[in-house]
Amino acid sequence: MNFLGLRPLLAQRLEEALHPHAAVIHAAELHESVRNALRTPAVALVYGESRVVERQGRRVSWEQTWHAVVVVRNVSDVRSGSGVIDEAGELMHRVIATLDGLSVPKFGQLAVTDARGHMIQDGLGFFPITFKTTFARDMTCASS
Numbered sequence: 662m663n664f665l666g667l668r669p670l671l672a673q674r675l676e677e678a679l680h681p682h683a684a685v686i687h688a689a690e691l692h693e694s695v696r697n698a699l700r701t702p703a704v705a706l707v708y709g710e711s712r713v714v715e716r717q718g719r720r721v722s723w724e725q726t727w728h729a730v731v732v733v734r735n736v737s738d739v740r741s742g743s744g745v746i747d748e749a750g751e752l753m754h755r756v757i758a759t760l761d762g763l764s765v766p767k768f769g770q771l772a773v774t775d776a777r778g779h780m781i782q783d784g785l786g787f788f789p790i791t792f793k794t795t796f797a798r799d800m801t802c803a804s805s
Contacts, residue, residue: 662798667727667768668706671760675704675729678759683752691730696785701734702752707789714795722797725768728776729756731788745786749779756790769796 675685683702689695691705709726716722731752735744761773776791 665708667725667765667794668708670765671706671727674763675756675759679704679755691732699732701732702748703732704756705730705732709791719799719801720797721800722795724793724795727792729760729790729792731756731790733786734784745781745784749786749788753788753790760792767796769794
């Protein structure tokens with residue numbers, strides 16, 4: 662069982678919902694060294710954290726957090742960032758509509774939750790949307 666196996670499932674769902682309007686990219690593409698070549702508009706799926714909610718023997722209930730970071734580029738008004746904000750808003754709505762309430766087998770139901778603030782720099786904007794899900798796993802390792 663892939664503990665982080667939710668990422669490819671979310672990526673597939675977003676690709677289906679957003680194509681051809683936005684790309685789904687890997688978190689590594691957000692690194693500062695490659696920002697000039699960054700495809701936009703885009704959504705990057707970033708693993709946040711996992712925390713134990715409940716434990717009964719080897720059975721553990723986990724709360725897992727994922728961030729869908731909406732990335733847009735708009736240099737029409739670099740000083741105020743208004744072009745970036747306008748462009749991000751529509752894509753953010755589509756991401757939330759696609760993932761909020763989504764039930765994923767073995768990973769539970771996603772719920773949108775509080776997110777950190779956005780960042781705009783030189784016409785490039787990053788807008789995180791945070792989702793949480795809770796699921797249980799038997800943490801016994803299978804013998805080979």
